Amino acid sequence: MSELYIVGIGPGDRDDMTIRADRALGACDVIVGYGVYVDLVRDIYPGKEYLSTPMTREADRCRMAIELAREGKKVALVCSGDSGIYGMAGLVYEIRGEDKTPEVIVIPGLTAACSGAALLGAPLTHDFAVISLSDRLTPWETIEKRLECAAEGGFSIVLYNPASHGRPEHLKKACKILLKHIPGDRPCGVAEKIGREGEKRSFFTLKELSETDSVNMFCTVFIGNGATKMIGGGMVTPRGYRDV
Amino acid sequence: MSELYIVGIGPGDRDDMTIRADRALGACDVIVGYGVYVDLVRDIYPGKEYLSTPMTREADRCRMAIELAREGKKVALVCSGDSGIYGMAGLVYEIRGEDKTPEVIVIPGLTAACSGAALLGAPLTHDFAVISLSDRLTPWETIEKRLECAAEGGFSIVLYNPASHGRPEHLKKACKILLKHIPGDRPCGVAEKIGREGEKRSFFTLKELSETDSVNMFCTVFIGNGATKMIGGGMVTPRGYRDV
Known part of the structure; x- marks a missing residue:
């Protein structure tokens, strides 16, 4: 069963992440996100594959994360603040549609x-x-x-x-x-x-x-x-x- | 300088706490809170002094936490979910008033x-x-x-x-x-x-x-x-x- 983690990383400092979010990012192979947010976590979790798309390409970013998870990679899609509140969780559900693969696991984070x-x-x-x-x-x-x-x-x-x-x-x-x-x-x-x-x-x-x-x-x-x-x-x- | 931490512990599982909240609870001497929330953390942080007041005695709880901090104890007041959203942070500010002692440090948590x-x-x-x-x-x-x-x-x-x-x-x-x-x-x-x-x-x-x-x-x-x-x-x- 492939899994896709949508991870809210909170405001920016690692200390403001939940223990669950920290563990999910540490355990994944690929971290996908908007450039600025990927840069916030890049130094904390070395040795991962990092992928990003520009500001207005949110749907491409979610498609990329879904496809990589379907290929068997352990993928985390990072969002600043919470993963749900104005975050990418909704768009991932929309794009995945009624196909239940990958399993989507939303890990909340501190919203602003x-x-x-x-x-x-x-x-x-x-x-x-x-x-x-x-x-x-x-x-x-x-x-x-x-x-x-x-x-x-x-x-x-x-x-x-x-x-x-x-x-x-x-x-x-x-x-x-x-x-x-x-x-x-x-x-x-x-x-x-x-x-x-x-x-x-x-x-x-x-x-x-x-x-x-x-x-x-x-x-x-x-x-x-x-x-x-x-x-x-x-x-x-x-x-x-x-x-x- | 005495400090009082108002800590949002999130929904209940330690994994849903932030790293900052976990560290603050680990470092304090006394944990004050409503009975149900104190019970959620009691087993996680052994060797602390635990104090609680009943449901309708929120102001007493905050006064107790402020007084203990003024006596030099490292005190954390725990709230379920976030420490601010319907939490105790506001009441602590109200009771402390214009006196700046203890310093109040609000550590947010995942609200419902x-x-x-x-x-x-x-x-x-x-x-x-x-x-x-x-x-x-x-x-x-x-x-x-x-x-x-x-x-x-x-x-x-x-x-x-x-x-x-x-x-x-x-x-x-x-x-x-x-x-x-x-x-x-x-x-x-x-x-x-x-x-x-x-x-x-x-x-x-x-x-x-x-x-x-x-x-x-x-x-x-x-x-x-x-x-x-x-x-x-x-x-x-x-x-x-x-x-x-």
């Missing part, structure tokens, strides 16, 4: 909502919504609608892909929509290069966030809910315990 | 949204909302409003605490609200006792989910978005790649 929140304090102690601002695969109208609904529902909000070289204005546009529902003094946080060299956290009000140019493609953005506040240097969303 | 999704397939490959159905600390009206907004926004939805001994009807009430916006044939999945003995996954339509009595307090519930489908035995939310 978890690792970024830990860096900032505890902004996600209550209900939250995760929204990607990338419109490469999603119409911008859908993204706008979700921002509206998340704000109206009083969720804490996590924004993935808040900016990129091709889309520098997305975060500003998103903040403009959120400011229709959320006061400008709402606490926000930005986690940058989590667990990697250059890791950084910064805090803003929503108004300030709507005006800053400091948010780039290495950032994950957190917008608090109505109860979120800065406490002891961290961004904290109380859960509502009454005996504090 | 990640680990449960991996068990079911890939239901969270696109934007999603996480909602707890527990009304112990949140008015039920707030929960209803969030369910409405999440459904209207077309999010995949993850429900934490879908049922408990005291609240068996919460999931049925939630499904009734969702069914006002979402067709009854929408694919749903339930992940039970993830990573522990008795681990189980099951799939439903939203209509079936609204009628089942099989969901208990050890379950996490996943409701697909408009594109979610069953593929090759897994629940999959396509991201929208066009060259599949």
Whole structure:
């Protein structure tokens, strides 16, 4: 029975991988992934065959991994963060279709909502919504609608892909929509290069966030809910315990 | 400088902990937590002092951990899943207040949204909302409003605490609200006792989910978005790649 491991490697540092993910990567013959993520693990697991495809060739990458597994190789397809949340697990299922070979084993990893929140304090102690601002695969109208609904529902909000070289204005546009529902003094946080060299956290009000140019493609953005506040240097969303 | 580690231990199996979490627990003197979670790690790290408080005494638990750290002990406060997402990190910040002692180090862990999704397939490959159905600390009206907004926004939805001994009807009430916006044939999945003995996954339509009595307090519930489908035995939310 051939097996294909879809491995979430977390934010970047080996220490933030799960023991299961570390063991799967150590045991495989071939590691397939996007160039940047393959480079994050290349030095940790020497002696493997490493294969990558460029940014927009995700389906080719999954096909390659499936084919190699069918040929009998032990293959791991690596994803940054989690393997499911905006990761490659879905695409592998789609491409494999109803053929049950290879067996697909999804090994989860720390997504930026978890690792970024830990860096900032505890902004996600209550209900939250995760929204990607990338419109490469999603119409911008859908993204706008979700921002509206998340704000109206009083969720804490996590924004993935808040900016990129091709889309520098997305975060500003998103903040403009959120400011229709959320006061400008709402606490926000930005986690940058989590667990990697250059890791950084910064805090803003929503108004300030709507005006800053400091948010780039290495950032994950957190917008608090109505109860979120800065406490002891961290961004904290109380859960509502009454005996504090 | 005294330090307090708030450690997310993931769903339950040591293999699903991060290397960082495993190392922190191995290095500490005292492990504090809710009884069930303390029992999950007690055999893995022998020779530690273990302390716990009952279910509704979360604030006491955090105070105990803070005090022990101030006395110079190396203390880890363990949380199931992630340490931030519905975890104790927020409460520790609240109780510590503006005093910066001890230093609080939040070590994230796999939350059930990640680990449960991996068990079911890939239901969270696109934007999603996480909602707890527990009304112990949140008015039920707030929960209803969030369910409405999440459904209207077309999010995949993850429900934490879908049922408990005291609240068996919460999931049925939630499904009734969702069914006002979402067709009854929408694919749903339930992940039970993830990573522990008795681990189980099951799939439903939203209509079936609204009628089942099989969901208990050890379950996490996943409701697909408009594109979610069953593929090759897994629940999959396509991201929208066009060259599949």
